[in-house]
Amino acid sequence: MSGPATGGSCACDVLIVGGGFYGLNLAEYSAARFPRVILCERSAELMQRASFSNQARVHNGYHYPRSILTAVRSRVNFRRFVEEFQPAIDSTYECLYAVGRRFSKVSARQFYESVRRIGAAIGPASLASKRLFDPAYVEDVFLTEESAFNSTILREIMAERVRRAGVEVSLGTTVHSVRAGAGNRVQVEIERDGVRETVTADRVFCCAYAQLNGPGCEGGIAPIHLKHEITEVALVEPPGQLRGLGVTIMDGPFFSLMPFPARGLHALYHVRHSPHAHWYDGNAPWHPAYERLVSAEKRTAFPFMVRDSARYVPAVADCLHRDSLWEVRTVLPRSETDDSRPILFKPHFGIPNYHLIMGGKIDNVYDVLDVIGQTPNLWN
Ligand SMILES: Cc1cc2nc3c(=O)[nH]c(=O)nc-3n(C[C@H](O)[C@H](O)[C@H](O)COP(=O)(O)OP(=O)(O)OC[C@H]3O[C@@H](n4cnc5c(N)ncnc54)[C@H](O)[C@@H]3O)c2cc1C
Structure with a gap:
């Protein structure tokens, strides 16, 4: 050629x-x-x-109970972003953060305190919302204020x-x-x-x-030292009870299910099952990340995501898988x-x-x- x-x-x-x-x-x-x-x-x-x-997700600090700096910066930037890009913002759904009973890196009390420390809105979820969660797996559920773009x-x-x-x-x-x-x-x-x-x-x-x-x-x-993960975000049609909700379980090998406005669906991300493979720039000769993504096997992990997530929120079992977004997520080590x-x-x-x-x-x-x-x- x-x-x-x-x-x-x-x-x-x-x-x-x-x-x-x-x-x-x-x-x-x-x-x-x-x-x-x-x-x-x-x-x-x-x-x-x-x-x-x-x-x-337009982050408002809830997601980072272990990194006060990221939580505070999210808080500061949230209002500015929501105002500046108002036509792209969906704040109409009920945003619930729950804390896992086992394997969580924070307790419900610690999560609550970390949110109070940064001055973000937090209150008890309604009884109807709490009933969606299995108390054997979830310690507590909070009503919060976040948006999707x-x-x-x-x-x-x-x-x-x-x-x-x-x-x-x-x-x-x-x-x-x-x-x-x-x-x-x-x-x-x-x-x-x-x-x-x-x-x-x-x-x-x-x-x-x-x-x-x-x-x-x-x-x-x-090269600079970077970690890359081939990541799958499953796009799903949620059942009626979950349609107007965003649900995130903190803080460990859990999941979130929240509106994905660009497709009129919900995005299901699972901390353990969404990342499929990873590598580091700096450990070997540089190779284009997108080429790795193209050649990677893309067998969906949706069945594993949904099986685990439904232990916390049983209605997740009724989500219909419509598509998956595959992308390289890059983070600093x-x-x-x-x-x-x-x-x-x-x-x-x-x-x-x-x-x-x-x-x-x-x-x-x-x-x-x-x-x-x-x-x-x-x-x-
Ligand atoms: C799975 C996943 C979930 C995420 N969830 C969230 C979330 O909920 N909320 C949040 O705030 N953030 C989230 N992020 C992070 C967020 O998406 C990124 O921080 C942000 O999109 C980065 O924007 P960017 O412009 O740097 O990257 P990109 O949007 O990737 O833009 C980089 C551009 O560079 C182009 N490009 C690459 N190489 C070349 C080249 N050699 N020549 C010319 N063009 C080139 C690419 O085509 C691309 O368009 C998530 C990321 C991933 C992957």
């Missing part, structure tokens, strides 16, 4: 790798500061990867915002590698329609999430111990003006924008 044809070259102030939620926000932010911002997205459409294939609407909002900001969005464009160029610029090798081109960028933000290490490694930069979701920001990574950015959850984007706004030598 002959290699791609070689095209021309161009220059820009900022080049963004990745058209997920993070890349789009970074592109809009950059376009307010510089005239020429190019965003390269390898897919034919924006926000098709982790920013679509997730559990759609519709990632299709989120994409429409962000696509319109970057268009208005004047960002040049280049779909179907893969960034192959980055290298140090003259005058501290970054030489970026991209490919579109089989044609290779070199872009000279004053600065590059890599927001490629599961493939964060790709352009750097291809250019000879050592340190999150494995406390289940935190910190942001990753590595300015000038390996070469000047090449910056890595990753957020463990959607609303962390505000923390990223705050940090890069305060970092010297990024914007001059």
Whole structure:
């Protein structure tokens, strides 16, 4: 097979790798500061990867009783996100958090205290809601306040915002590698329609999430240590009793079942059965995460998810499996111990003006924008 044809070259102030939620926000932010911002997205459409294939939860801190920092940041970002992306937000369902009686890393009391500490709403669930749970497996059930987002609407909002900001969005464009160029610029090798081109960028933000290490490694930069999991989120039609509910069992090898507005279904995620395989960048030569996902065996674990979950909430047994979302979930290895979701920001990574950015959850984007706004030598 002959290699791609070689095209021309161009220059820009900022080049963004990745058209997920993070890349789009970074592109809009950059376009307010510089005239020429190019965003390269390898897919034919924006926000098709982790920013679509997730559990759609707008976190409000409940999920992180073992990481006070992540819980507090979630609280702070929750209101802002819900207000800013209001058309994409579903807050109409009853959000229940329950605590498992066995194998939970927190007791019901500890969970309650951790929520009170961050000032989030929490109260007893109604008797009717409590009856959905098996008390042999569940210590207590709480009524909480959280939301789900519709990632299709989120994409429409962000696509319109970057268009208005004047960002040049280049779909179907893969960034192959980055290298140090003259005058501290970054030489970026991209490919579109089989044609290779070199872009000279004053600065590059890599927001490629599961493939964060790709352009750097291809250019000879050592990878950052990341954990990747091939993850299955089952999309289900819940039975009548669970339709207007979101249910999460804390804090251990349990599950959550909550609305997934982009498909009008519920997302079932099981801590033990949703992850199918994992690997670490940094332990072996870098290999594209999406290629691993494509070649992975995708035998659904839905029967195992549902069997275990129904022990806690018997009605889960009546969920109808409609589809599964398969995606690579990427986390920092340190999150494995406390289940935190910190942001990753590595300015000038390996070469000047090449910056890595990753957020463990959607609303962390505000923390990223705050940090890069305060970092010297990024914007001059
Ligand atoms: C299973 C799962 C469940 C989750 N649940 C939640 C949740 O409930 N709530 C929450 O807040 N967060 C959740 N998250 C995390 C959240 O989805 C991510 O934090 C967020 O979507 C990351 O956005 P991103 O833009 O960095 O990544 P992505 O949306 O993956 O965007 C990266 C983009 O880069 C592109 N790309 C990659 N390599 C290249 C290249 N070389 N050249 C050009 N383009 C490239 C990709 O095509 C992709 O569009 C979940 C994640 C997963 C996987």
